[in-house]
Amino acid sequence: xTVSEPAQKCCTENIQPFLTSILxxxxxxxxxxxxxxxxxxxxxxxxxxxxxxxxxxxxxxxxNVDQLTNLPFNSVKMEPCYLKVNLLQELLQDLKSRFKVYxxxxxxxxxxxxxxxxxxxAVYTFEQLFSPSHQADAAKVAATxxxxxxxxxx
Numbered sequence: 001x002t003v004s005e006p007a008q009k010c011c012t013e014n015i016q017p018f019l020t021s022i023l024x025x026x027x028x029x030x031x032x033x034x035x036x037x038x039x040x041x042x043x044x045x046x047x048x049x050x051x052x053x054x055x056x057x058x059x060x061x062x063x064n065v066d067q068l069t070n071l072p073f074n075s076v077k078m079e080p081c082y083l084k085v086n087l088l089q090e091l092l093q094d095l096k097s098r099f100k101v102y103x104x105x106x107x108x109x110x111x112x113x114x115x116x117x118x119x120x121x122a123v124y125t126f127e128q129l130f131s132p133s134h135q136a137d138a139a140k141v142a143a144t145x146x147x148x149x150x151x152x153x154x
Contacts, residue, residue: 033084
């Protein structure tokens with residue numbers, strides 16, 4: 001009872017007015033990182049389509065789709081996505097001093113973990129919706145991959 005009223009007053013006057021602007025500022029790098037994940041998935045699937053259109057090789061297609069499953073764990077390819085979120089380091093430094101926000105590295109790491117999880121989910125969904133072994137007509141495979149990609153990106 002003794003602490004409740006001063007704590008409520010402190011939050012109302014010193015924190016609540018800034019929450020909207022803080023969230024907007026933080027969402028820039030976070031959104032940018034997730035957009036990069038989406039672009040990377042799109043690029044990788046487009047490369048699978050282009051490779052198949054050149055070769056019409058179902059075995060190679062299956063290999064490429066299998067390689068796609070490793071994408072979330074490929075640190076070199078995921079690095080540009082992670083770098084977008086590293087901008088939070090600078091933004092959170094200001095918050096650290098103003099609002100005593102600690103564990104900045106934890107916030108960045110969790111965001112990057114969510115990005116990897118999103119990529120894992122996208123790849124898994126792609127695999128579930130498209131199975132090269134069930135494709136009888138090679139002429140329709142590229143169009144099918146494109147449709148599945150668009151569905152996953154939706």
